[in-house]
Amino acid sequence: MQVNENFEPVIVAFCCNWCSYAGADLSGTNRLNYPTNVKIIRVPCSCRVNPIFILRAFQRGADGVIICGCHPGDCHYTSGNYFTRRRITLLYSMLDFLGIERNRTRLEWVSAAEGAKFAAVMNQFTEDVRKLGPNRRLEDLRCRKQ
C-alpha cells in the first residue's frame, strides 16, 4: 500500500459533554498534545450520535470518525452509552461488511479524568487513519477537495 507521508487526514470526534468532552478539556489543561487533525463536536451523550452523522462526515471529506463517551455504567444519563454501544457495534459491523476499512471508525470510552487517555487515543487513531490514506470507499466525489 502506498503511504503518503504528507497526507493529513480529517478526523471528526464526537464527544459526549459529560465525560469525553471534559476529558478532552483535561488533556488541554494538562497540555497533552494530539494532532490538529482532530476536530471535536460536542454532543450531550454518545447516544445522540446518529449513524447519519457518521456517514455524512465521510461524505463531506472526513477520513476517520471517532465517537467518545462515558465508560459503560458511568453514563450521565444512566443508559445512553449502552444504546450507543449496540448501535455503533452494528453500524461498524455493517460498514465492515460493505468493505469499508475497519480502522476509519472507532468508539472509545474516555472519562472526565482521563485526559491522558484522550490524547493517547487521538494520537493512535490519527496514526491509524493516516496509515489507511484518504477515504476513498465512502466518499462523495462531488465533495472531494481538489
Next chain:
Amino acid sequence: MQEAMIKRAKELLADGTVNRVMGWKKGEFVYDTTPAVFETAEELEKEFVCNDFTQANLSKYLIKESRKEGKILAFLKPCDTYSFNQLLKEHRIIRENVYVIGIPGGPKLDMEKIKAKGISGILDVKNENFTLKIETLYGTETMPFYEAVSGKCADCKSKKHVVYDELIGEDGDVLASRRFDMVEKLENMTSQERYDFWRGELSKCIRCNACRNVCPACTCENCVFDNPKSGIDQKAAADSFEENMFHIIRAFHVAGRCTDCGECSRVCPQNIPLHLLNRKFIKDINSLYGEYQAGADTTSKCPLTDYDTDDCEPSIVHERGVE
C-alpha cells in the same frame, strides 16, 4: 385453496364480520398478480386469486386499511404474519379492525427464473408433482418445480403463523434454514473483495425506491430520504456515496425490526440482493445479543432499544473475520 378462501371470504362479508377483503387480484397473465381490496362477493368471484405467484406481503397495506371504517379480512401467509405482528408491536396496525386468516405459504415461484430457461410466451403454469407444466404460445414446456422457486421462499425461515383469527389449511413450524450462508461467505472475504462485491451490486441501484415502498418495516409517515428537513433527502443516486448511504441507513432503520420477509430483493428491478444487508444485521444481533426474530411476538424488546450491561464492545467487529 383459492376456492376455500373465496368461499370463506364471502361468508364473512355476508355475515357482516368484515366489509372488505384484502387479497390478490388477477392480472393479464397468470404470474401477474397484485395486492387488492375486494368489497363484494362478485368482485371476489371475478378477480380474487391465490396461486404460485401470489408472493406479495399484504401486511403493510393493513396500516392504512385498518384505519378505515369497518373490519377488513386479510389472508396472510406465515411470513406475512411476522410482518403483521411487528407492525402490531409498533402500534401501526389496529388489530381490532383486521380479521386475519392464516393460509399456507410457498414455496412461490419466480417468473424470472422460468423466463431464464428461455421459455417465453407463457400462458399458464401448473405444478404437477413438482414438475412445472408450462403452457406457452409455442406449446407445452416442463421444468423442475424447485428450479423456479423464488429466492425469498428458498430461504424460508418459518411455516408457522404467529398471529391469526382462523386458519385455512394446516399450521407449520419454524424451519432451520440456511439463510445466513451467503452472509457468512461474504464475511469470509477480504475487505477489498467485499467492497468490490457491494460496489458491483449497489452501483446498479437506480433509486426507484421499490425496496423501501414494499418493505413492511419501512412504514414511516414521511421517510427521511423524502424529507428536506432531515438533511439527507435524495431523489436520485447521483453518486456512489448516495447508493451506500441510502442502503446503509435503510438497513439500519429496519435493524431489529426486519422480519426477513425478502420483499426488498423480490421487487428490486436490478436484482440487487438487498436482503443480505438486513440478514447481516439479523445475524449480528443473533450472535452478539442473543437469538431474536422480529415479529415472532408483540412483547419482546427490539435489540436496538434494549441493552445489556455486559454487551460486547464494537472492537469485536475488528477481532473477527478478515480485514
Next chain:
Amino acid sequence: MQRIGVFVCHCGTNIAATVDVKAVAQALANEPGVVISQDYQYMCSESGQDLVKAAIKEHNLSGVVVCSCSPRMHENTFRKAASAAGLNPYLVEIANIREQCSWIHKDIASATEKAVVLGKAAVAKVHLNTPLTAGESPVVKRALVIGGGIAGIQTALDIAEAGFEVDIVEKEPTIGGKMAQIDKTFPTLDCAACILTPKMVEAAQNEKITIHSFSEISDVKGFVGNFTVTIKKKARFVDETKCTGCGLCTEKCPMKKVPNEFNMGLDNRTAVYIPFTQAVPKVATIDPNYCMMLKNGKCGICSKVCSVGAIDYKQTDRFVEQKYGAIVVATGFNPIKLDKYDEFAYSWCPDVVTSLELERLMNAAGPNGGTLLRPSDKKHPHTIVFVQCVGSRCDDEKGKPYCSKICCMYTAKHAMLIREKYPDTEVYVFYIDVRTPGKNFDEFYRRAVEQYGVHYIKGMVGKVSPKADGTIDVQASDLLSNEQLHIDADMVVLAAAIEPDKTARPLATMLTTQMDTNDFFTEAHPKLRPVESATAGIFLSGACQGPKDIPETVAQASAAAAKAIGLLCKNSITCNPCVAHSDELMCNGCSACEKVCPYGAITYQDKEFRMPDRTTAIRRVASVNPAVCQGCGACTVACPSGAMDLNGFSNSQIMSEVDAICK
C-alpha cells in the same frame, strides 16, 4: 438574513500565544451571515462582555459565536451577557479554541488553521440555532445525606437548621464514622468524643432528621429536584423501635470472641453488640456471621433476657422508597490495607500498628482503657517509631499516588500525646516531608519537636525486623547525616494512606456522578465549585472528594449543606431547555423513542390530523414532557422517521458542524 457576531478571545496569552487570534477573527468575518468579527484580550472580563453586549445592540445581532475557552467554563457567562443585551441566550455558541486548540498545539500556523475551522463550525451551527425558553420543574423539599460520619452529620444538621427534612443513611449500626474512633483532635488536642457525641445526639433528636442506620442505598432514579431513592434497611435482627439500648443482651451473649471492628480488631465483642457506649441510635445489632441462634438455631439467650421483646431472629432486609430534592454524598475514607508493605512486618508482628489502631490503643474507651500498652505483651513501650507516607505518594500499583494529607498532623499529635503522658518514652518520626499548611498547624508540629522532644528524622524506614526478645529492629536512613540507622523499638506505628470507602464506586454509578482514577468523587470545578458534583443536585461532603482533616471536612460539609439548602429553597428549578421534541406530522407512533428514554419523559396520544388530501386521520403520536426530559438524545437516534429532534443539538445543527469541519 442572519446577523452573526464573532468574538475571538486572547485569554491573555493562553490562546494568543499559539493561535493568531487576529487572523481567526479576519477569517471568520468572511463567513456567511457574519456582520462583525472582533478579538479582545479577555472576552470573559466585564469589558469583554460589554463589547459583546454593545455589538448585539449596535448590529442587531441574531447570533453570537465566542471563540474562547471550553464552553464548560464560560458558556453561561456569555449566555447571560447575551440575555442582558436582549438576545436569547441560546443563540450563543462557543468555539473551544483554548483547551482543544491553543493548549495542545505548538505550531502557530496549524493551530490557527484549526481554530478557524472550529470557529466556522460554530458559525455554521449558530445559523441554525433557535431561541429557547427554559421550563420549570418542582423541587422536593427533602435532602438525603449518604454517610453518617462527621461530614454527613454536619451537613444534615445544617440542612435541618434551615428547616428542611433530611435523611441520613449510614451503613454501620451507628453514626459517628471515623471521628468516633479518634481519641484527640489536632491542633487543639481536645477530645474527639466530647465534640462529636453532642452532634450525634443533636442529629438524633432533631425532628427534621431521620437516621437510617445499618442501611445502604440500593437504587437512585430521577434528577435534580426530584430523585427517587430506594434505601435498603439491612436486617439487624433487633426491632429498632423497641430496643432501649440497655445492653443486657450484649452482657449475656455467650459468643464473646468476635473481633471488635470499632477497636480495629484489637479486642473482642459479642455477637449481639452496640458498637460503643455513645452509639446513635443506641440499638443492639446481631452479627449473623457469629450468632449461634442465626447460624444453627441454638441459643436464643438474648431474646430471653430482652425485657421489651426487641430481638427478632426472623427480621429480613427492608426497602424504603423516598423522594428527595437534593443528595449529599459523605461516604468518607478508610486506611488502606497494608498487606503489600510487609517490609514493615505489619502482617506478622502485633506491635507494628497503624495510626488508627494507635488511636484505639490510647483511647480511654479502647482495649486498654487508655493506657498505652503493646498489643503483644501488654508492656509499656519505651521506644516508639513512627513511619510516615506508608502507601501515600507511591508511583506503583501497591500504593496511592496522592498525599493523604492528614498523617503529618495526627502523627505530631500522637507523638506529643505519648511524650506528654509517658515522658520516659522516646519517640522517633521518620518523614519525607512534614506538611503542615493549616491554621496553627506548623506551630503544633514545632511544639512536638521543641517542647516535647520528639525526634524527627528526615528519611524513610527500609526494614522492620521483629526480634526474639520482643524488641523491633528498625532500619532506616537519616538523609541529613547520610547515615543508615538502627533503632531498637518497642512499637512501630505506620501512617497508612487513606482511600475512599469501597461503597463509593457503586454509589457513583447509581448517582451518575464522576470519580477520578483514585475513586474520589470529582467536583464540578476544582476551584469554583468544590462541593458540587457535575451532576446537578448531587453535592459532596468530606473525604469522599479527597483527603481532608476534621476542620476542612466540617467546613466542606457546611458548604455542601448551603448548596443543598440553596436548591431546596426554590419551589421549582429552571429546566434545561435543550430537550427533545417530536414533530407530530412525522411521528409514526412506533414507541421506539419511549423504549430508550431513561426518564419516562415520552408519552403517546391519539391525535386527529388533517391530511394533505383534506381528509382527517387519527394517529398515535409521541410527545415529550420537557420538565422530565434531560436532553440525552437517545430517542432522536431510535426514531427512524427523524420526528424526534433535540433542541440545541438538532440533527441539522450537528450536520452543519460536520460539514464545516470536513469542508
Next chain:
Amino acid sequence: MNKNEKDWIDITSGVNVRKCMRCGKCTATCPSYAEMEYHPHQFVYMVEKGDIEPLLNSDSLYKCLTCFACVERCPRGVEPAKVVEAVRLTAVRKQGNNHLIPDQIPAMLDDDMPQQAIVTAFRKYTK
C-alpha cells in the same frame, strides 16, 4: 558535567531518576550500606545532577549486591539498583577498567566455593 554520559546511563538503566522523591528508603534498606561510600539514594541523585565522575571512580560500584531490595521497596518505582548497574557498566566498559581479572581468581578460591560465585562476579565486574 558530562551530558552524554548521563544520557547514556539513563538509557542503559531505563530508569527515570526524576521520579525520585528523596525519601531515602533505598538507602534505609541497603544491606551494603556500611561498605559504600556513595549510597543508593546518592547514586540516583548524583546521576540526576549529572555528577557522575565521583561515582565512576568509587569502590561503591562493586559493593552493590544486586539484591534488588531497593528496587522492590522504592515507593516511586525508581529502581536504584538499575542505576548502580548502569554506572558500573559505564565504568567497566572502559578500556582496561575491568574490576576483576582472571589472574586474581585462584587466590580467591577455596574448595567449597561454587562456580556460580565466579561467573556472577565476572558478569558484574568485567566486560
Next chain:
Amino acid sequence: METFTYYPGCTLRTKAKELDTYARAAAEVLGISLVEPENWQCCGGAYTTATNEVSTKLSAVRTLMAGKETKGLVTVCSACHNVIKQTNYDIARNEAMAVKVQRYLGLEEAYKGETMVYHYLELLRDVVGFDKLKEKVVNPFKGKKIAAYYGCLLLRPSKALAMDNPENPVIMEDFIRAIGGTPVIYAQRNECCGGYITMEDKAQAAKRSGAVMASAEEMGADMIITACPLCLYNLKKNSGSDMPVYYFTELLAEALGLKEDGNE
C-alpha cells in the same frame, strides 16, 4: 505424568550435586518427568538489567526456547531461576530486544516470552500441590524447627519473578509444613547473604550471612534451608554459625524416603 524441561545450571553439576540429584529423584516419585535439554549453557549467574545489552541474555533465551516444547521450564537453583525469569519477563515486554536476540541467534521467529518458567518450589506448589506432597511423605520432620531462607534471588524483583509476596513469602514455609516440619519466621529470611561479594570481600559476606543465621537462630531454628548454592556456601562458610544448612531438596528427598537410596 507431566513433562517439563529441566535446566540444572553449572553449579548443580559440581558443588551443588545434592540440590540436583534429590530434585530429580523427588520429581520422579511425585509424577513429574524432567527432561534436560542437550548442550545447555551457563545462564551467566546474574541478570544484567541494562536495557541495551543483548549478549548477556542470549544463553537464557536459548534455554527458554528449549522449554517451549514441554509444559514449561523448571529450574531449581535460585540464581538460574532469577536470570531466566527476568530475561523472560523483559523480552516479553521489549519488542526491540526480542528482535535483536532473534538476529543474534538467527531464529526464524522472535522469541517473545512464551515459555512458562517454574522454580522447583512453584512446581511443588502449583503442579504437584503441597497437599499431595504431604500425602507422599514417609519421614516427616516432626518437631523440627526449620528456617526457610529465601535470600534475594527467589523473590525479587517481584514484578518479574511473581512467585510470592516478596516481603512476607509463604511458599517455603508451606513446603516445610508439607514435609512435617515447623517453619520459623524471622526478619532476615528475604535479605541478601552477601552473594558474589564473597570473592573479594569476605568481611562483608561474613557480616551479611552472619546476620541471617543469627536472626534465624534467635527465633529458635534448628536448621536452615535454601535453594541457592551461593547462599549455602555463604551461610555455611562465612556466617560463623554452626547451625546446619541444607538444600530444600535434601529435606524433600529425606521426607519422601529417598535419601537412604541416594546414599547407597
